[in-house]
Amino acid sequence: MIETYDFAAIEAKWQKAWAERRAFAATEDPARPKFYCLEMYPYPSGRIHMGHVRNYSIGDVIARQKRMAGANVLHPIGWDALGMPAENAAIKRGTHPQTWTLGNVAHMRTQLQRLGISYDWDREVNTCLPEYYKWNQWIFLRMLERGLAFRKESWVNWCPQCRTVLANEQVVGGGCWRCETPVTQKKMEQWFLKITAYADELLSGHAALGKWPEHVLQMQKNWIGKSTGAHVRFGLEGTATDIEVFTTRIDTIYGATFLVVSAEHPVVAELIRGPREKELGAWVARTAAEMRKRRDVGETEKDGVDTGRKAVNPFTGERIPIWIANYVLMDYGTGAIMGVPAHDARDFEFAKAYGIPIRTVIAPPDKAGERFDAEPAEPFEEPGVLVNSGPFSGLPNDKAMEEMGKHAEDKGFGRRSTIFRLRDWGISRQRYWGTPIPVIYCDRCGVVGVPDKDLPVELPFDVEFTGEEGSPLERLEGFVHATCPKCGGPARRETDTMDTFVDSSWYFFRYCSPRETSLPFRPEDAKKWLPVDLYIGGVEHAILHLIYSRFFTKVLRDLGMTDIAEPFPHYLAQGMVTKDGSAMSKSKGNIVDPDEIFERYGADAMRVFILFASPPDKEFAWAEEGLDGCYRFLVRVWTIVAESLDLFAGPAGDVDPSSALVRKVHQTVRKVTEDIGVRFHLNTAVSSIMELYNMTRRERDAMRQTPAGRAGLRLALETMIRLLSPFAPHLAEELWERTGHAGLLMLSAWPDFDQALAREEMATIVVQVNGKVRDRFETEPDTPEAGLEAAALALPKIQAALGGRTPRKVIAIRDKLVNIVG
RNA sequence: GGGCAGAUGGCGGAAUUGGCAGACGCGCUAGGCUUAGGACCUAGUUCCUGAUGAAGGAGUGCGGGUUCGAGUCCCGCUCUGCCUACCA
Known part of the structure; x- marks a missing residue:
């Protein structure tokens, strides 16, 4: 009678053994290549969820395989531990955010350890500790010195539920990205990071990101939103003032029959002056408010008023009406546009609604000789040839853009230009549980950065969480009261804290020297490990986190702290975990708790299952039945090895290199190695190990009859155990020991294959x-x-x-x- | 409206370079073992015709095309998911 597979005992045993031998610690043997395998660190919400299990299991297979294949592997983890949920919990339950967070971290660390993920726990980082966020402040001060951090009054997205400012990226469908409360607008003084200074490089840097999924690059590209065109100034009739517009279609300027300014444009005050001021003012106020409210909820009907004022087209001298409308955004371009209804669908719709003339100035290439006097039935937005355009008539429109841009420059009323949709990153948050922005306001000296020697500006612990509007820090006299570092006079401390995306924008640097006390990280350590060789995480961070991290890396490079321009040359966007057709979430009530699965099947079975069910970059639809199959597979491996222990007594005999099973062994090693290291198709790696098992089981009884057969069986079983090690590390380790091997399997060599032996015989x-x-x-x-x-x-x-x-x-x-x- | 991804048995998926479609697993069917089984072992399992077998036919969302040959390439559509959204 053979022993049964007692996964609980086996998993506990090896987790202890690995910890005792510090088997996961990064090695720094200069003779070996390095491999930095990184998964996105979790927010410590309290419990690990299936998305984490999937993310970290994928990373662990790769880290373990690389380690066995001889690389110095850095595989770290930490905690994205600042942020609103902790503070909300504090308000709700009266626990301090720190107590709540550290408790969650302790529990989740245990969970990750129970999963057997091979993290170098000596390098764990926790962003809510002063020893970490001190360096957020340090980096912020460097940015402040370089003008990359600055203050600006602006309309901000405001979540009334969380009572804080949200970045544009944190507004999802008009609601807060965390609590879905409809976002309102507020005008406030805010700290911004000048990400727009890197807009061009963030875009051109994509060329170095060949191993990113195409759709992620596309999302970032859209987000950065580079447009080339021209700025052109139209005169405001009867004044010396100009209204500047941005256009990508300067070639259509002879077709401009009106000009539109945003309801939020500063020139509006001037435009509405006069007898209708009251009426127009009310309309503008209402429209501006509405525009702010419905930001991010999509298109609404176009609405506008004619101001009665005229603009002068600098190309033609023509006087055209100036309208104020709700479809022109203040924060893109100049907040004013020229309306060319014949060649822009939006302008067309507007002109039709208000009876504004529509004049064709671009003809389809094959109709360039015809007359275009009548108003067209629909806008023509394709390339074509200029007509009705004075001296420019007859030019193909791409050529016209160039010449007309030049003309505007020569005459001094315009210039060719490039603009971006990307906005500077507002990082101020009116919350407690974040990194204090290290700034002091002095009546005499103005805005003064906290000197490095006074860092960190620590979060005071004794704070009341009442849930009232504003940050709890504002109400703490002891915190707010400060002395000016410059003049020593009385001063006031900044009470806003930083967006937590600041923390995650450089944590991968910190892992390289996690206990460094004089700098965020040591440049020589960063040089050793970075860039990250493989970054794995959910695509929900495709824009925010990944673009901010790229930005920070470029800033750190310009500070001389790293040579790299891109932190993550290879990004594997892991697919969602779904159940019953939608993402697992509390609100849907379709959560499967990993703890429950550990209990019933063990960590190894769960890992194998989650990896086997679909490729890492595809959606994974949770269907419990499949789990039994993976569990049974592990039991079968356990059983066949247990029944074959006699084969491992004494030295290994010679195998018959032409036997089918030996060939299968070599083919399987080849396939699994490639599937993990090249294709990242972990599901097919698992299935090929299953195939090896199936063949071994089928051939076993016959092969036992000869010495060469027994040697072949031994080779097959031993290889199976080794190949299984990244996937089911505990079981593999146990079987490795039981088959008479000394030392840890996870630190032994990855099996080799012989191309000649892997070759098909027929x-x-x-x-x-x-x-x-x-x-x-x-x-x-x-x-x-x-x-x-x-x-x-x-x-x-x-x-x-x-x-x-x-x-x-x-x-x-x-x-x-x-x-x-x- | 725009962008991207996808659609293959009852289910999850495989097919890596245009060359045997359905690997592997689940489920199901039959049998064995068993006091019993949600355990284990054996065989089968795309669909249709064929009593069974032999054999034949159809088949990768739909319609066309290229090719000796298409799940894979091209054109046009349908649906699903994700992202984005008045960006001038």
Whole structure:
């Protein structure tokens, strides 16, 4: 009677052994290549969820395989521990955010350890500790010195529920990204980071990101939103003032029949002055408020008023009406546009609604000679040839853009230009549980950065969490009261804290020197490990976190702290975990708790299952039944090894290199190695190990009869255990020990394969007649095409299928097929 | 409206370079073992015709095309998911 597979005991045993031997610690052997394997660190919400299990299991397989394959592997983890939920919990339950957070961290650390993820726990970082966020402050001060951190009054997205400012990226469908409360607008003084200074580089840097999924690059590209065009100044009739517009279609400027300014544009005050001031003012106020409210909720009907004022087209001298409308955004371009209804769908819609003339100035290339006097029935937005455009008529429009841009520059009323949709990053948050922005306001000296020697500006612990509007820090006299570092006079401390995306924008640097006390990280350590060789995490961070991290890396490079320009040359966007057709979430009530699965099946079975069910970058639809299959597979491996322990007594004998099982062993090693290291298809890696098991089981009884057979079986079982090590590390480690090996399997070498031994002994050639498979035959691999053709034609079934006809054509492909066309 | 991804058995998925569609697992069917089984072992399992077998036919969302040959390439559509959204 063999022992049963007691996963609980096995997993506990090896987790202890690994911890005792510090088996996960990063090694720094200069003779080996480095591999920095990183998964996005979690927010310590309290419990690990399936998305984490998936993310970290994927990373762990790769980290473990690379380690066995001889790399110095850095595989760290930490905690994204600042942020609103902790503070909300404090308000709700009266626990201090720190107590709540550290409790959660302790529990989740245990969970990750129970999963057997091979993290270097000596490098754990926790962003809510002063020893971490001190360096947020340090980096902020460097940015302040360089003008990359600055203050600006602006309309901000405000979540009334969380009572804080949200970045544009944190507004999802008009609601707060965390609590979905509709976002309102507020005007406030805010700290911003000048990410726009890097807009061009963030875009051009994509060229170095060949190993990113295309759709993620596309999302970032859209987000950065580079447009090339021109700024052109239209005169405001009767004044010396100009209204500047941005256009990507300067070639259509002869077709501008009106000008539109945003309801939020500063020139509006001037435009509405006069008898209708009251009426227009009310309209503008209402429209501006509405525009702010419905930001991010999509298109609404176009609405506008004619101010009665005229603008002068600098190209033609023509006077055109100036409108104020709700479809022109203040924070893109200049907040004013020229309306060319004939060649822009939005302007067309507006002109139709208000009876504004529509004048064609671009003709389809094949109709350039015709007249275009009538108003068109719909806008023409394709490239074409200029008409009705004075001296520019007859030019193809791409050429016209260039010449007209030049013309505007020569005459001094415009310039060719490039603008971006990307906005500077507002980082001020009116919350307690974040990194204090290290700034002091002095009546005499103005805004003064806290000197480095006074860092960190620590979060005071004794704070009341009442849930009232504003940050609890504002109400703490002891915190707010400060002395000016410059003049020593009385001053006031900044009470806003930083967006937590600041923390995650550089944590991957901190892992390189996690206990460094004089700098955020040591440049020489960063040089050793960075860039991250493989970054794995959910695509929900495709814009925010990934673009901020790229920005910070470029800033740190410009500070001389790193050589790299891109932190993550290879990003694997892991697919969602879903159940019953939607993402697992509390609100949907379709959560599966990993703890429950550990209990019933063990960590190894859960890991194998989650990896086996679908490729890492695809959605993973949770279906519990599949778990039984993976559990059973592990039991089968356990059982066959337990029944075969006698094969491992004494030295390994010689195998028969031509035996089918030995060939399968080499093929499996080749496939698993490639699937993990090249293709990242962990599901097919698992299935090929299953195939190796199936064949081993099938051949076992016969192979036991000969010494070479027993040696072959031993090789197959031993290889199976080694290949399984990244996937089911506890079981593999236990079987490794039971089959008489000393030392940890996870630190032993990854198996090699022999290309010659992995080669198929016979090739199966498919024979088709007119594309239909009619027969197949076996042949030596690499048989020349002529031989294949002759053999195929000689087959009786093929003769029959041809029915005496002479083949018109025969296609033969080595080792694959013969297709006879007759 | 725009962008991206996807659609393959009852289910999750495989098919890596245009060359045997359905690997592997689940589920199901039959049998064995068993006091019993949500355990284990054996065989089968795309669909249709065929009593069974032999054999044949159809088949990768839909419609066309390229090719000796298409799940894979091209054109047009449908649906699903994700992202984005008046960006001038």
